[in-house]
Amino acid sequence: MSDYLQSLSHLRAGLDSGIFSARELTQYYLDRVNRFDGALNAFITKTPERALAAADEADQRLAAGERAPLLGIPYAHKDIFCTAGVRTTCASKMLGDWVAPYDATVHQKLNAAGAVLLGKTNMDEFAMGSSNENSAFGAVKNPWDHAAVPGGSSGGSAAAVAARLVPVATGTDTGGSIRQPAAYCGITGIKPTYGRVSRFGMIAYASSLDQGGVLAGSAEDCALMLQAMAGHDPRDSTSANQPVPDYVTELDQPLAGLRVGVPRQWFTAGLDSVVAARIETAIAELESMGAQRVDIDLPDAELALAAYYLIAPAEASSNLSRFDGVRFGYRCAEPRDLNDLYERSRSEGFGEEVQRRILIGTYALSAGYYDAFYGRAQKARRQIAANFEAAFRDCDVIAGPVAPTVAFDLGAHMSDPATMYLEDIYTIPVNLAGLPGMSLPVGFSGRRPVGMQLIGSPFTEGRLLAVAHQYQQRTDWHQQIPAPYQEGAA
Amino acid sequence: MSSMNGWEVVIGLEIHAQLATKSKIFSGASTAFGAEPNVQACAVDLGLPGVLPVLNAEAVRMAALFGLAIGAHVAPVSKFDRKNYFYPDLPKGYQISQLAQPIVSGGSVTITTGAGEKAVNKTINLTRAHLEEDAGKSLHEDFAGMTGIDLNRAGTPLIEIVSEPEMRSAAEAVAYARKIHAIVQYLGICDGNMQEGSFRVDANVSVRPKGETKLGTRTEIKNVNSFRFLERAIDYEITRQIELIEDGGTVQQQTRLYDPDKDETRMMRTKEAADDYRYFPDPDLLPVVIDPSLLAEWKASLPELPDAKAARYQSEYGLSPYDAGVLTSARAIATYFEQTLNAMGSATDAKLCANWVTGALAAQLNKANLGIEQSPVSSDALAGLLLRVADNTLSNKLAKEVFDAMWAGEGDADSIIDARGLKQITDSSAIEDMVDGILAANPDKVAEYRSGKDKLFGFFVGQVMKAAQGKANPQQLNEVLKARLGPSEGSS
Numbered sequence: 011m012s013d014y015l016q017s018l019s020h021l022r023a024g025l026d027s028g029i030f031s032a033r034e035l036t037q038y039y040l041d042r043v044n045r046f047d048g049a050l051n052a053f054i055t056k057t058p059e060r061a062l063a064a065a066d067e068a069d070q071r072l073a074a075g076e077r078a079p080l081l082g083i084p085y086a087h088k089d090i091f092c093t094a095g096v097r098t099t100c101a102s103k104m105l106g107d108w109v110a111p112y113d114a115t116v117h118q119k120l121n122a123a124g125a126v127l128l129g130k131t132n133m134d135e136f137a138m139g140s141s142n143e144n145s146a147f148g149a150v151k152n153p154w155d156h157a158a159v160p161g162g163s164s165g166g167s168a169a170a171v172a173a174r175l176v177p178v179a180t181g182t183d184t185g186g187s188i189r190q191p192a193a194y195c196g197i198t199g200i201k202p203t204y205g206r207v208s209r210f211g212m213i214a215y216a217s218s219l220d221q222g223g224v225l226a227g228s229a230e231d232c233a234l235m236l237q238a239m240a241g242h243d244p245r246d247s248t249s250a251n252q253p254v255p256d257y258v259t260e261l262d263q264p265l266a267g268l269r270v271g272v273p274r275q276w277f278t279a280g281l282d283s284v285v286a287a288r289i290e291t292a293i294a295e296l297e298s299m300g301a302q303r304v305d306i307d308l309p310d311a312e313l314a315l316a317a318y319y320l321i322a323p324a325e326a327s328s329n330l331s332r333f334d335g336v337r338f339g340y341r342c343a344e345p346r347d348l349n350d351l352y353e354r355s356r357s358e359g360f361g362e363e364v365q366r367r368i369l370i371g372t373y374a375l376s377a378g379y380y381d382a383f384y385g386r387a388q389k390a391r392r393q394i395a396a397n398f399e400a401a402f403r404d405c406d407v408i409a410g411p412v413a414p415t416v417a418f419d420l421g422a423h424m425s426d427p428a429t430m431y432l433e434d435i436y437t438i439p440v441n442l443a444g445l446p447g448m449s450l451p452v453g454f455s456g457r458r459p460v461g462m463q464l465i466g467s468p469f470t471e472g473r474l475l476a477v478a479h480q481y482q483q484r485t486d487w488h489q490q491i492p493a494p495y496q497e498g499a500a
Numbered sequence: 501m502s503s504m505n506g507w508e509v510v511i512g513l514e515i516h517a518q519l520a521t522k523s524k525i526f527s528g529a530s531t532a533f534g535a536e537p538n539v540q541a542c543a544v545d546l547g548l549p550g551v552l553p554v555l556n557a558e559a560v561r562m563a564a565l566f567g568l569a570i571g572a573h574v575a576p577v578s579k580f581d582r583k584n585y586f587y588p589d590l591p592k593g594y595q596i597s598q599l600a601q602p603i604v605s606g607g608s609v610t611i612t613t614g615a616g617e618k619a620v621n622k623t624i625n626l627t628r629a630h631l632e633e634d635a636g637k638s639l640h641e642d643f644a645g646m647t648g649i650d651l652n653r654a655g656t657p658l659i660e661i662v663s664e665p666e667m668r669s670a671a672e673a674v675a676y677a678r679k680i681h682a683i684v685q686y687l688g689i690c691d692g693n694m695q696e697g698s699f700r701v702d703a704n705v706s707v708r709p710k711g712e713t714k715l716g717t718r719t720e721i722k723n724v725n726s727f728r729f730l731e732r733a734i735d736y737e738i739t740r741q742i743e744l745i746e747d748g749g750t751v752q753q754q755t756r757l758y759d760p761d762k763d764e765t766r767m768m769r770t771k772e773a774a775d776d777y778r779y780f781p782d783p784d785l786l787p788v789v790i791d792p793s794l795l796a797e798w799k800a801s802l803p804e805l806p807d808a809k810a811a812r813y814q815s816e817y818g819l820s821p822y823d824a825g826v827l828t829s830a831r832a833i834a835t836y837f838e839q840t841l842n843a844m845g846s847a848t849d850a851k852l853c854a855n856w857v858t859g860a861l862a863a864q865l866n867k868a869n870l871g872i873e874q875s876p877v878s879s880d881a882l883a884g885l886l887l888r889v890a891d892n893t894l895s896n897k898l899a900k901e902v903f904d905a906m907w908a909g910e911g912d913a914d915s916i917i918d919a920r921g922l923k924q925i926t927d928s929s930a931i932e933d934m935v936d937g938i939l940a941a942n943p944d945k946v947a948e949y950r951s952g953k954d955k956l957f958g959f960f961v962g963q964v965m966k967a968a969q970g971k972a973n974p975q976q977l978n979e980v981l982k983a984r985l986g987p988s989e990g991s992s
Contacts (some may be wrong), residue, residue: 092550105549112543114550211550218783246552247786325783328582331593332547352586375778384780
């Protein structure tokens with residue numbers, strides 16, 4: 011089996027040629043989860059029985075001659091996607107053992123594709139955070155350095171993929187929650203255009219920004235997974251009614267003539283010099299492959315940060331109102347009256363960061379403050395989108411940092427939320443503009459990986475994946491496995 | 501009791517009309533009334549994590565029809581907002597509504613108060629009508645100190661219809677509410693059932709000294725489930741406010757509930773500061789875009805509305821404005837009236853029909869507290885009766901007797917006429933025979949009459965009718981009697 015673990019297409023070949031069964035493959039990854047996850051804490055819920063049953067079903071389909079890209083491929087869900095029969099916690103005490111009576115559209119699609127769910131991964135509570143430390147189920151460790159955070163909020167998915175506990179995992183990205191942990195964990199992640207992947211059954215943080223995506227070992231694996239997840243969903247009014255191109259075919263687009271925009275404003279004092287150097291090297295590599303570097307202007311990053319931390323909490327304050335202790339989820343013991351039920355259920359059930367954002371959002375939407383805060387933030391949002399539109403007149407993709415630094419130490423920013431928020435300064439503008447963004451590994455700073463961000467205009471996922479794929483044909487950063495997890499992995 | 505003199509009353513109404521869609525505004529769950537609690541609430545209505553609303557296009561069409569019917573602006577683009585507040589029967593912690601860009605704005609209706617000579621028409625302008633979802637119900641009885649929640653109603657589509665504060669009396673407010681009620685029923689967009697809460701009226705009431713232009717502090721009256729109670733509640737509230745002010749007090753901004761048992765309004769909650777609902781655009785829903793060609797299609801599909809119908813009844817059938825107004829005041833009445841006319845075929849007599857529908861039938865329905873849809877006498881059956889009136893088989897008096905028998909379920913008009921032998925005697929020789937018999941039996945009275953005691957004419961009519969068991973055609977009887985008696989000297 012070990013010759014077939016490098017990528018989904020290798021796994022595909024192994025399964026299709028009968029070298030191993032889906033059950034054997036599933037058991038292999040379940041064993042790795044059991045062996046390594048005690049240290050990582052990447053999983054909130056493991057589903058071995060269901061996984062083996064799903065693998066058996068995949069084996070039957072394979073035996074019947076069916077061939078499909080994800081048939082029998084194990085994966086994990088960020089624990090924000092609703093799965094009927096398996097609890098969905100959003101890493102919150104508020105949801106605890108809540109089990110959705112329905113499947114998220116993404117889960118339905120992956121089920122239908124024959125993919126095998128191994129379990130549900132840890133995250134920042136309700137996807138609010140950049141370190142995966144805001145979890146009712148404990149922090150996740152970075153497989154490259156257990157003293158470091160894996161990033162967040164899709165930290166469990168990123169750590170699990172980096173440690174090869176699963177070949178691929180889902181994530182969600184509201185302000186960088188796929189791209190930043192992918193960068194910190196040295197893997198490849200894609201946040202598609204807003205509306206490309208259905209949000210139905212994906213528990214909402216900030217509805218106008220949330221977007222489901224993929225964390226995987228390579229751009230090619232991202233393409234295979236995204237192919238199955240993307241598409242219009244009549245149950246999500248904001249999902250895009252646009253055909254999904256064949257991402258795998260598009261991977262072969264050459265880089266010759268591609269204009270790579272490099273935002274001047276992003277390579278300034280705030281950016282760690284080693285991170286900057288690794289990204290410059292990667293851009294030079296793209297140039298050597300025929301791409302053309304164009305320096306561009308992308309102003310207003312600070313404005314984007316301020317706008318995000320009003321819009322996202324405002325939407326969150328409303329989205330999270332349904333967690334009131336009345337119908338489901340956590341309810342405080344012996345409420346005295348209705349207000350007591352609300353107050354204690356919510357202050358006992360939600361973690362500190364979630365409560366902070368609910369309060370910020372409630373304030374931002376309050377009468378008398380709406381125009382000054384939420385209204386101006388929406389104006390800033392339009393400005394950010396216009397900045398990108400202008401930039402894309404001069405270039406085809408934008409390349410830059412994902413985060414100002416590599417993964418920071420566990421606990422480093424916990425007492426200082428504002429510094430933590432700065433982590434998202436390069437990723438947030440992309441969400442505000444609804445654009446597709448990727449993170450791919452381009453080297454290390456010490457033991458900690460460095461990621462480069464690629465940003466495209468709406469619905470150019472295929473091109474982003476192609477650029478990353480072409481780069482990954484020439485480099486092997488994406489094939490690096492953290493030392494403690496190399497044994498038995500490929 | 502304080503006098504109204506010197507005071508002006510200002511009333512605006514907010515009407516919530518449930519739209520008659522089969523499924524909810526943002527989910528596929530049924531909207532049927534009366535199911536077991538919580539069986540018609542799907543994951544979307546329960547506000548479970550991860551679910552998303554999908555707009556029911558039929559609700560949009562119905563709201564647009566309302567706008568078209570009242571000559572309002574139907575927005576080519578309208579938007580949904582979230583109205584945030586916590587309450588156990590509001591599953592998401594917010595209500596999806598429309599604040600900044602409602603689907604309908606402006607428009608007006610004409611109301612009539614008073615009847616006959618004193619009838620007054622007035623135009624009432626509307627502010628807006630917007631789409632929103634209904635909340636569930638909190639049931640405070642039956643749970644011994646606890647509250648039960650029924651979310652069947654959660655997500656039922658509503659239009660909230662907001663008037664300008666242009667009504668100046670309870671009578672005007674009721675006339676306006678009735679007109680809106682008629683319009684939504686004519687359009688088929690609301691069943692109008694006030695008992696089941698399909699049509700809910702809240703009244704904002706304030707008073708101010710005559711001549712004052714600034715509005716007084718208003719109270720909002722809720723929980724009014726009939727037009728009769730609406731009138732009483734507003735009248736009570738007007739008196740309460742005037743007395744309060746005249747006694748040196750001030751009106752507090754409050755929400756008040758009407759208690760029909762005590763016929764009074766009482767405070768539900770004060771509104772010291774305006775509630776902060778933290779409205780913002782709902783990011784889960786796209787703007788509602790109505791294509792102009794679709795709007796034109798909907799406009800062409802509008803049925804004949806009450807005012808147009810009433811005008812037609814006057815011009816086509818020669819009905820009085822009052823009768824035309826009563827007959828068109830509800831779609832069901834107009835439908836019944838038109839069906840009766842149709843069933844009469846070539847013998848159709850609109851005035852006769854109008855008299856019966858607004859007279860005997862309305863009186864019986866009212867007495868039995870029934871809607872016209874539930875009338876035990878169908879439009880076909882009534883037509884059967886009216887045909888016998890039109891062809892002189894029945895006098896009006898006999899017709900009323902037959903109608904009562906029909907109401908009691910004794911069969912159709914003809915079989916009752918046969919069974920009771922109620923057929924009017926119109927055979928002139930039969931009447932002549934009866935008249936001759938009576939005159940022969942009363943020669944002294946005949947002599948008295950002929951010598952000038954003309955008042956005896958009534959005596960003869962009575963005697964003949966008695967002999968005819970009331971069935972002689974009165975007109976024929978009069979004619980024959982006059983001819984046989986000859987002149988009374990005193991009457992010339």
